[in-house]
Amino acid sequence: MAPSVAELAAINNGADKVAAAKESLKQKEESQIVDAPQPGAAYPFYLPHFDVTEKFLPTEIFEHSDAGLRANPAKPNLLNSNTTLHHLSPYLGTEITGVQISQLSKEGLDELALYAGERKVLIFRDQDFKDIGPDRQIEIARHFGPIQKHPTSGNAKGYPEFHVVYRDATHDRFKEYLGDDRVNRTSWHSDVSYEKQPPSTTFFFILDQPDTGGDTLFLSQVEAYRRLSPEFQKRLEGLRAVHSAVAQADASRRRGGPVRREPVESEHPLVRVHPVTGEKALYINPGFTRRIVGFKHEESEYLLRFLYDHLTKGADFQIRASYRPGTVVVWDNRVTVHSAIVDFDSTFRRHAVRLTPQAEVPIPA
Numbered sequence: 213m214a215p216s217v218a219e220l221a222a223i224n225n226g227a228d229k230v231a232a233a234k235e236s237l238k239q240k241e242e243s244q245i246v247d248a249p250q251p252g253a254a255y256p257f258y259l260p261h262f263d264v265t266e267k268f269l270p271t272e273i274f275e276h277s278d279a280g281l282r283a284n285p286a287k288p289n290l291l292n293s294n295t296t297l298h299h300l301s302p303y304l305g306t307e308i309t310g311v312q313i314s315q316l317s318k319e320g321l322d323e324l325a326l327y328a329g330e331r332k333v334l335i336f337r338d339q340d341f342k343d344i345g346p347d348r349q350i351e352i353a354r355h356f357g358p359i360q361k362h363p364t365s366g367n368a369k370g371y372p373e374f375h376v377v378y379r380d381a382t383h384d385r386f387k388e389y390l391g392d393d394r395v396n397r398t399s400w401h402s403d404v405s406y407e408k409q410p411p412s413t414t415f416f417f418i419l420d421q422p423d424t425g426g427d428t429l430f431l432s433q434v435e436a437y438r439r440l441s442p443e444f445q446k447r448l449e450g451l452r453a454v455h456s457a458v459a460q461a462d463a464s465r466r467r468g469g470p471v472r473r474e475p476v477e478s479e480h481p482l483v484r485v486h487p488v489t490g491e492k493a494l495y496i497n498p499g500f501t502r503r504i505v506g507f508k509h510e511e512s513e514y515l516l517r518f519l520y521d522h523l524t525k526g527a528d529f530q531i532r533a534s535y536r537p538g539t540v541v542v543w544d545n546r547v548t549v550h551s552a553i554v555d556f557d558s559t560f561r562r563h564a565v566r567l568t569p570q571a572e573v574p575i576p577a
C-alpha cells in the first residue's frame with residue numbers, strides 16, 4: 213500500500229534530520245582542517261598563523277616609482293658570466309642559475325624588476341633566500357614597493373608581510389575555499405588584484421614540496437592582448453572592471469578565520485600599460501574580476517566569459533614553473549595570471565611563502 217501523507221511527512225522529516233546531521237558532521241570535519249598542520253615542516257617559523265583579533269588599517273594610496281625605471285637595460289648588476297638563462301616560452305618565463313638574489317645590490321634589484329617585467333616570470337634556482345631570515349627577506353621585497361599584508365590568509369606570527377601557502381593531509385585551505393566537487397582544481401588569478409594599487413614584482417619561495425607535481429601555471433596577459441584583433445582591442449580599451457575582495461573575506465568569515473581589513477572593491481582598466489616596458493596587457497582574472505563597469509549583467513558575463521576562455525585556453529602563451537629545493541619564483545603580477553596545480557597526493561606537504569610588493573594605480577591604455 214502506498215504511504216499516507218502523514219507517513220510521507222514523517223519520512224521526509226527523517227530525511228531532513230539525516231541531511232542536517234550529515235551537514236553538521238561535514239562542518240565539524242571542515243573545522244578540524246583549520247590550523248592543524250602535520251608535524252615535520254622543514255621551516256616551522258613560516259607555518260600559517262591565523263589570529264582573528266589581528267586588524268589592519270585600510271590601505272592608503274601611496275606614491276610609487278617603479279624600481280625597473282631606474283634599471284640599466286643591459287643588466288650588468290643582475291646577469292654575469294656565471295649566469296645561465298633558459299627561456300621556457302618566447303612570451304614568458306625564464307629559468308635562471310648563477311644568480312643569488314640575496315647578494316644583489318640595489319642596482320641589481322632594479323634590474324631584477326626590469327627583467328621580471330620583460331620576461332613576466334623568473335625562476336631562480338639554488339637560492340639561499342629561504343635561509344636569510346624574515347627581516348632580510350622583507351627588506352629585499354620592500355625594494356619594489358610596500359608589502360601587502362593579506363587580509364585573510366595565513367601569515368607568519370609577528371610578520372603579517374608573509375602570505376603563507378600551505379597544504380598537507382589535514383590542512384587544505386584550497387579545498388575549503390573552492391569546495392571539493394570540482395572536476396579540476398585550476399584557479400586562475402592575479403594576486404590581490406582588488407587592491408587600489410595591485411602588486412608588481414612578487415616573490416614566492418618554496419620550503420617543502422612534493423616529489424612530483426605542485427607546479428604553478430602562468431600566462432602572459434600581454435600576449436593574450438596581442439592575439440586580439442585591432443578592432444576588438446579598440447573595444448576593450450577604455451573599459452573598466454570591478455575587482456572584489458568580498459568573496460575571499462566571506463569565505464574566511466564562514467570558516468571562522470580572520471578578516472583583518474574590511475574587503476575592498478576597485479575599478480581597474482581592462483587594458484593596462486606596464487610603467488617600465490610600455491607593453492599593453494589585459495588586466496582581468498576569474499579569481500577577483502566580477503563585472504564590467506557600465507555593462508548590463510548579461511553583457512558583462514558575455515564579455516568576461518569570452519576573455520576567460522581566451523586566457524585559459526591559450527596554452528601557447530602559458531608556462532609551468534616547477535619547484536626544487538631552493539627555488540624562488542619572481543613574477544610581475546601586473547602582466548600575468550597564474551594558478552596553483554594541486555595534482556599531488558595529500559600525504560605530501562607543500563609549503564611556500566609569498567612576499568607581495570604593491571605598485572602603481574594601474575595605468576589605462
Ligand SMILES: [Fe+2]
Pocket residue numbers: 401402403550
Ligand atoms: Fe596566487
